[in-house]
Amino acid sequence: MSELRSFDERYATALADPDVRGGLTAFQRGWRDSRDAAIADLEAQEGRSFDELRAELAAIKDGVLADWEHHLDSFTDNATAAGAEVVRVATPGEANALITARMQAAGADLMVKGKSMVSEEIGLNGHLEAAGIPPVETDLGEWILQLAAETPSHLVMPAIHKRKEVIAELFERVLKRPFPPDDIDRMVKVARTELRERFLASSVGLSGANALIAEGGSIMLVCNEGNNRMSVALPKLHVVTAGIEKLIPTYADAMKQVRLLGRSATGQPITVYTNFLTGPRPGQEQLIILLDNGRTAMAEDPDVAAALRCIRCGACADVCPPYGVVGGHAFGHVYTGAIGLVNTSFHHGIEAAAGPQSLCVSCGACATVCPVDIPLPVQILEVRENVARAGEAGNAGRVTRLALRAFQHPRLVDLGMRAVGVATTPVRRGGVTALPSALTARGPLAERIGWRTPPAVPPRPARDTLRRGRLEEPPRLADQPLAGRKVQLFLQCVSDRMAPDIPIAAAKLLRAAGAQVTVPRDQHCCGLPAYDSGEQDTAKSMVRQTMEALADGADVVTPASSCLAMLGHDAPYLLRDDLAEVERAQELAGRTYDLISYLTSGPGRLPAGSLDDGDRTPVTVHRFCQASNTLGRTDAIEAFLRDVAGVPVVPLPEASECCGFGGSTSVRNPELSAGILDRKLGCVDQTASSVLITDNPGCILHLRGGVHASGREVEVLHLAEYLVRRLPGATASPQER
Amino acid sequence: MSSAVTQTGAGADGAQRTLLRTKVEAAASTYQEVAGWEEVAAHAASLGQRVAIAPSLHAALPSLAAMLEGHGRTVVVPGEDDPAADVADVPVAIVAGAMAVAETGSVLVSEHELRDRVVTMLCQRLLQVVAADDVVDRLEDAAAWLAPRGGQAGFASLMTGPSRTADIERSLTIGVQGPDEVDVLVLTGADAAAEESTS
Numbered sequence: 001m002s003e004l005r006s007f008d009e010r011y012a013t014a015l016a017d018p019d020v021r022g023g024l025t026a027f028q029r030g031w032r033d034s035r036d037a038a039i040a041d042l043e044a045q046e047g048r049s050f051d052e053l054r055a056e057l058a059a060i061k062d063g064v065l066a067d068w069e070h071h072l073d074s075f076t077d078n079a080t081a082a083g084a085e086v087v088r089v090a091t092p093g094e095a096n097a098l099i100t101a102r103m104q105a106a107g108a109d110l111m112v113k114g115k116s117m118v119s120e121e122i123g124l125n126g127h128l129e130a131a132g133i134p135p136v137e138t139d140l141g142e143w144i145l146q147l148a149a150e151t152p153s154h155l156v157m158p159a160i161h162k163r164k165e166v167i168a169e170l171f172e173r174v175l176k177r178p179f180p181p182d183d184i185d186r187m188v189k190v191a192r193t194e195l196r197e198r199f200l201a202s203s204v205g206l207s208g209a210n211a212l213i214a215e216g217g218s219i220m221l222v223c224n225e226g227n228n229r230m231s232v233a234l235p236k237l238h239v240v241t242a243g244i245e246k247l248i249p250t251y252a253d254a255m256k257q258v259r260l261l262g263r264s265a266t267g268q269p270i271t272v273y274t275n276f277l278t279g280p281r282p283g284q285e286q287l288i289i290l291l292d293n294g295r296t297a298m299a300e301d302p303d304v305a306a307a308l309r310c311i312r313c314g315a316c317a318d319v320c321p322p323y324g325v326v327g328g329h330a331f332g333h334v335y336t337g338a339i340g341l342v343n344t345s346f347h348h349g350i351e352a353a354a355g356p357q358s359l360c361v362s363c364g365a366c367a368t369v370c371p372v373d374i375p376l377p378v379q380i381l382e383v384r385e386n387v388a389r390a391g392e393a394g395n396a397g398r399v400t401r402l403a404l405r406a407f408q409h410p411r412l413v414d415l416g417m418r419a420v421g422v423a424t425t426p427v428r429r430g431g432v433t434a435l436p437s438a439l440t441a442r443g444p445l446a447e448r449i450g451w452r453t454p455p456a457v458p459p460r461p462a463r464d465t466l467r468r469g470r471l472e473e474p475p476r477l478a479d480q481p482l483a484g485r486k487v488q489l490f491l492q493c494v495s496d497r498m499a500p501d502i503p504i505a506a507a508k509l510l511r512a513a514g515a516q517v518t519v520p521r522d523q524h525c526c527g528l529p530a531y532d533s534g535e536q537d538t539a540k541s542m543v544r545q546t547m548e549a550l551a552d553g554a555d556v557v558t559p560a561s562s563c564l565a566m567l568g569h570d571a572p573y574l575l576r577d578d579l580a581e582v583e584r585a586q587e588l589a590g591r592t593y594d595l596i597s598y599l600t601s602g603p604g605r606l607p608a609g610s611l612d613d614g615d616r617t618p619v620t621v622h623r624f625c626q627a628s629n630t631l632g633r634t635d636a637i638e639a640f641l642r643d644v645a646g647v648p649v650v651p652l653p654e655a656s657e658c659c660g661f662g663g664s665t666s667v668r669n670p671e672l673s674a675g676i677l678d679r680k681l682g683c684v685d686q687t688a689s690s691v692l693i694t695d696n697p698g699c700i701l702h703l704r705g706g707v708h709a710s711g712r713e714v715e716v717l718h719l720a721e722y723l724v725r726r727l728p729g730a731t732a733s734p735q736e737r
Numbered sequence: 738m739s740s741a742v743t744q745t746g747a748g749a750d751g752a753q754r755t756l757l758r759t760k761v762e763a764a765a766s767t768y769q770e771v772a773g774w775e776e777v778a779a780h781a782a783s784l785g786q787r788v789a790i791a792p793s794l795h796a797a798l799p800s801l802a803a804m805l806e807g808h809g810r811t812v813v814v815p816g817e818d819d820p821a822a823d824v825a826d827v828p829v830a831i832v833a834g835a836m837a838v839a840e841t842g843s844v845l846v847s848e849h850e851l852r853d854r855v856v857t858m859l860c861q862r863l864l865q866v867v868a869a870d871d872v873v874d875r876l877e878d879a880a881a882w883l884a885p886r887g888g889q890a891g892f893a894s895l896m897t898g899p900s901r902t903a904d905i906e907r908s909l910t911i912g913v914q915g916p917d918e919v920d921v922l923v924l925t926g927a928d929a930a931a932e933e934s935t936s
Binding site: 023026027 | 858880883887891892907910
């Protein structure tokens with residue numbers, strides 16, 4: 001394999017190619033429809049949920065890890081009994097040397113290759129070319145890439161980043177005859193004629209393995225094209241390259257994998273060919289190379305061991321918003337998608353993992369579709385921490401670290417933000433900071449900052465307005481579900497300082513429902529920004545500070561769902577090394593709510609129609625990605641708006657997809673963030689709605705900035721801001737200044 | 738299509754075969770139930786002048802070749818020396834399946850030897866013939882067939898539809914390295930019992 005170019009170069013190339021984004025967005029949407037339909041069919045067929053089915057397969061794979069040597073031995077014994085030669089190798093170098101030596105001994109001058117990610121992992125093609133034994137890729141996508149001298153950008157659809165026009169041009173150049181770009185059928189058929197003679201002439205064939213079945217020594221090999229069947233059947237030597245994590249105990253277990261693999265990969269109930277090879281055919285030799293290359297180290301690391309369950313379906317890339325913008329050449333190394341962000345550091349080193357992992361927006365979408373339930377978002381943050389610790393995050397990483405350390409100090413932040421608020425008074429326009437158009441319209445900074453108008457920083461934070469007695473008494477609702485109940489409002493650092501209307505509106509709403517709202521003085525930041533940036537020590541100290549500030553046992557309500565994701569979900573995990581701290585974090589998690597959960601499933605449940613002021617202007621709702629993907633919220637806001645506020649809600653396409661804010665990502669990789677935002681606002685346009693409601697302040701500032709910079713006429717509101725307008729006697733636009 | 742299509746049988750077997758038909762057709766193959774091998778031969782004869790028979794099927798059912806020749810067709814049974822050349826671009830081929838799985842519409846074909854495999858790999862249109870008694874419900878039934886054969890050299894494939902790809906812009910294209918068309922034929926008559934011995 002030719003050495004991969006640097007990450008920065010791959011990222012820049014991907015951004016510069018308009019085909020990548022356009023093609024991948026269409027691909028992701030098509031995949032989503034097929035996959036969802038296929039999984040729904042499976043749930044109906046099995047009478048069990050996707051979560052139950054994937055838990056079952058995950059348990060099978062975990063069982064293998066728990067007794068790895070036994071399963072390896074069993075596979076080896078059975079395959080050997082069937083006539084195969086099984087060799088375990090530790091490194092890519094050993095695997096390449098073994099294959100090259102065996103081919104040279106056999107006098108082979110050509111290898112036909114079926115699709116094998118392990119062969120990519122070890123860089124086999126480059127080694128064979130150097131040895132003068134050229135390999136020929138036989139999977140259509142892989143063959144296209146070989147002709148183009150590229151590597152796969154997806155685990156299952158290797159050439160998905162290429163448009164048909166580009167492939168037609170490539171074929172014309174290499175095969176020296178015309179190919180109309182709309183005739184995909186002809187391009188596919190030419191692969192058959194071009195490759196068939198290679199199949200017949202080749203004395204060595206290579207394949208990967210989708211599973212190594214321990215009980216029988218069989219290799220399970222799936223394909224749609226039929227190329228794999230030919231490359232394992234026709235040559236006299238069949239070489240298998242497989243990672244040792246592909247072991248599965250029984251044939252029945254393998255069938256459970258089959259049910260989830262095809263559906264997750266391409267939305268097919270089963271691939272066209274699901275082959276079970278046990279030993280070589282008569283007149284053939286079979287060499288099975290089982291590769292470790294960091295897998296044992298992964299198994300021994302409890303933070304990432306579950307990644308070894310991976311069955312290489314590619315679903316984690318198919319739902320990944322950053323992948324949809326830049327594709328697998330940037331979002332990944334050899335292995336692409338979310339799984340690539342995790343396993344690259346073990347197979348190819350932390351330097352190779354550093355760049356790609358910085359593109360993850362932590363939206364959590366990958367975890368929702370993984371057919372073996374790998375906690376990918378959590379694992380990516382572990383890798384991110386390792387990158388930060390190893391000093392591989394570069395200058396941006398150093399700046400982030402210093403900024404986050406400074407951010408730990410509430411007094412410093414308070415003074416700093418007030419100073420910024422005063423200093424930016426001349427350029428504050430409504431909710432945004434009006435930058436001079438000379439900066440944003442053209443020039444070197446335009447691409448980095450012109451796509452999103454920055455939020456305004458008001459001179460006074462929300463906590464000032466909310467100090468006891470300052471906020472005027474809001475009108476009361478007829479129903480008072482929270483009468484006499486004490487609620488601690490957790491403001492969230494971002495909205496406290498940059499969008500004070502949000503926590504103020506939340507306070508009014510809670511008081512209107514009868515609550516006695518307090519704003520604990522020592523609250524600062526839940527630690528999410530630090531956790532998201534791989535600075536886990538800083539994050540822990542901020543979680544502790546927050547637990548301290550909210551120690552009073554009353555309910556905690558935050559208008560920021562991201563803080564709930566942190567305090568309700570991530571904090572106990574982050575503090576897992578100390579059981580007493582885990583218990584404290586769980587205690588806090590148990591009484592912490594975001595506004596919508598407090599008003600719907602929590603103590604503040606409001607009766608139907610209680611916020612109906614008769615306004616029927618339709619709205620649309622962006623579902624904060626982590627609330628959907630991590631907290632499992634579905635249509636709570638939409639249902640609440642319909643039932644309690646009486647508002648028609650236009651469904652937003654891809655409502656749960658990340659808006660592109662992604663914490664540090666939008667600062668570090670603004671081009672990527674802009675690409676995701678563009679997709680989101682395109683979906684908003686489709687609803688023709690003039691009001692966009694969501695409930696995470698980070699998303700709101702990001703979306704407002706994007707709407708403002710693109711000149712759209714859409715009002716972006718926090719749920720609380722929207723609802724206080726509907727309180728009895730409320731004015732149209734509440735401005736507390 | 739052959740004129741030999743019959744109604745799907747009744748009862749539990751009927752429901753199973755109805756599901757099989759649905760799944761086979763969903764995979765872009767055709768499905769039909771035939772009374773016996775004579776109808777298989779007639780269907781094959783209607784599709785091309787040269788018809789390949791998988792060697793293992795030919796060994797178990799030598800009369801099939803005579804049936805095809807009765808239709809004036811040239812029969813190809815690949816030999817040991819250069820089996821791929823023997824069947825290169827043969828328009829029609831017939832193979833016997835060990836079972837058909839209703840859940841997925843797959844036919845399990847056991848083909849250890851190269852000369853069997855080239856038939857299913859290189860023909861343009863493949864007829865997969867399964868006895869009605871060998872229609873099973875679930876993939877686990879295929880696993881139960883495979884498990885006792887573990888540790889012994891062998892090759893079995895669950896085949897589900899004609900070969901396909903979506904590698905270019907996710908656009909589904911039928912017919913890549915394998916057959917362009919697949920017909921699943923379920924033997925429902927007395928011949929089905931005889932076919933048992935071939936699988």
